[in-house]
Amino acid sequence: MSTTSLPSPDHAAELRSALLAAGFTADGLLDLLGAPAYAALARSETVPALRATRGAGDAPLAVLVRLFLLQQSVPYAHAEAALPVGVALADGWLLREGESVRATVDVRPYAGPDADADAGDGTGGDWFVVSDLGCAVGGAGGIGGRGREPGTEVVLGVGGASTTLAGITVPLPVGSALDLGTGSGLQALHAAQHATRVTATDVNPRALEFTRLTLALSGAPDAELLTGSLFDPVGDATYDLIVSNPPFVISPGARLTYRDGGMGGDDLCRTLVQEAGAHLNPGGYAQFLGNWQHVEGEDWHDRVRSWVPRGCDAWIVQRDVQDVTQYAELWLRDAGDHHSDPAEYARRYEAWLDEFEARKTRSVGFGWITLRRTDAAEPSIVVEEWPHSVEQPLGGTVLAHFARQDYLRRHDDASLLEGYFLLAHEVVQEQVGTPGAEDPEHVVLRQNRGMRRATKVDTVGAGFAGVCDGSLSAGRILDAIAQLVQEDPVVLRDRTPEAIRMLVEQGFLEPVAHPEG
Incomplete structure (x- = not known):
């Protein structure tokens, strides 16, 4: 996974036009690959898509799939028929290797909950998310699945957590929005559809560059990009909407920037929620994904309820719970540690269990946290467990929940x-x-x-x-x-x-x- 210099967005509009002309969109991929191979790509399984493109020969769409989704080298002449190759090479999207070219980044077509929005070029919500090669989603083989230790500055693309957050985000026109811990910029891309001004932050400067590429290639307005942790980059600024898919994994240490927050236990999520209230305008919403500990002798409802800042209503929904062994195994696989030396894998597994034992953690919950600043004398704080299927997008449902709380309070x-x-x-x-x-x-x-x-x-x-x-x-x-x-x-x-x-x-x-x- 390369951590070298990234492409330039200077000619992103020209590249975008070529991608769209070739049908390199979510709908186009579904038509070319078929539903099973398309779904497999979302799991980072590439073999079905590779088989599906063989019959398409050198058609531009098949060439683009091999280049940007399967990370294969393709003949220069085939790429030239699909893209403005000179511009793509000069700006760093492609590298030439003899008579072939290969991609330097993963470019993934994306259509989200508000993908019927107009991107400004008559193409509706045909968007693209740019990330490190092989990191479009957390794969079945893990980020380190190719036998390499993942770089700490690796930037992931579209995954289940990021699309979940996009789906629950309230669909309100707002003056200002903050995407905290933006990664490859998916939440900023969504926010740009209904916010006049978008600010995106990340502790990883490379993530901000990927966000810039995602916005440019999707035809979205530029965002203010700031480097730093939590709310440090924005000072005392306040917003109408704050969203964050933070590095919420409860882990021993801060090994991987994209997932490990570097604070003890669930302190990062707690700090994020507690500090959000001071950065919300009256009536503003803050929405996060998070993990929280289930600690021996403590009710988890009380734990997360204590995080809610003064002056805010809250709706906290626990969607899943894993015991500490399941949780450790999930994130060890995510890093590809199951492919490492067995003794090293065992050492890392022990470190996770030692961490949980020291904190008396028996299991870990995952879910959604939504805050709304009301400054009400009697705030509404609903903490519940709902592990069953829901209908996404849920942004309208979130708005309706808080409207009902207002009604009941009155x-x-x-x-x-x-x-x-x-x-x-x-x-x-x-x-x-x-x-x-x-x-x-x-x-x-x-x-x-x-x-x-x-x-x-x-x-x-x-x-x-x-x-x-x-x-x-x-x-x-x-x-x-x-x-x-x-x-x-x-x-x-x-x-x-x-x-x-x-x-x-x-x-x-x-x-x-x-x-x-």
Whole structure:
């Protein structure tokens, strides 16, 4: 993995035009390679794509796939038919080796959650992410999978974590956005679609150069690029949106810059979250991916809740948990250590377990953290576990979550009963019980959109939700249900607001305006 000088972005527009003309886009790759080979590329498995390009001969798209995705040398004449080779050689995108050329960087077509945005050249959201060779994603063979110790300044491209963060980022037009720890610039690229001004930072200066290339080759506006750790490069500046896919891996030491934060345990994630509040404008959002320790004798909910800065609402979702052995093995494979000398592999494995034992860490959680600066006297802090499938992109779902928190904060139980609600789109009811039984054991409401939640409700809750079409107040619906089930309406009104509040908070019910205005 080269850490030599990087290409110049001076003629990126000309290169971009050639790539697009050849169909070197996400859709073009899918058409050429087919779905299985295309999916394999996302796992850094290149053999299916190589087989798929053999039948395409010297067609420009096949040539570009071999050059930039498979890192193969191609005949000069074939490259000349696909690219302005003179410019690509002069600017350092390609190197000539006799009668062949090869790529110096990985260039990967990308279409993200807002890829229908116009890139300014009539090509919509056809973007390109530039990274070190062989580092488009964390591969099945690991970053060091070719038998080489990975350089500490290596810059990765598109991976599952980065696309997850892009998918949950709120889709709001903002004046200013900060991509902290930008890497190859994917989050900055997304932010450039809806922010007037984008700042990208990284402790690795090479990462900022890759970000510059990613933005230029994607036809996106330039960003302010600053070198440094955490919020140090931006001083006291504040932003409407802060995003970060930080080096959150909990590891012994800071061996790999792209993943290891260099602080003890989960201190980097804690520091990032705690300091974010002071850099948010009122109403601004900060969104991060992170790892946190599950420590013996401590509730992990309390641990991450304590990170939330004063004046901020928060929504923290744990998506996965691994015991310390699984976690160590994952990141040892990521670095390619499983290909190293067995004794060296064992030594590094022991170092991870020693670190966890010293900190009384039993497992490690992974998830999303979203902050919103509200300066509310009673902030809303929701910490939950949801390991099940969700529907990406989730940015709109994140916005709706905080809007519902605002609504619930403004309404006590009495005003909740005066409110009007609508059953969310694509919520279905499931009845669970013994076959043939007269009544179900319990009723489940299930969402088919967004977070795809499921929750148990009693028959009153199910009946209430089913009637919510925005035409009657909650109190009037409960009075009608009380008459049907022959229950005291006062008692029903008294015990039901908690259930209504839960259904609103989880997005099963949506508050609506009074039908008569």
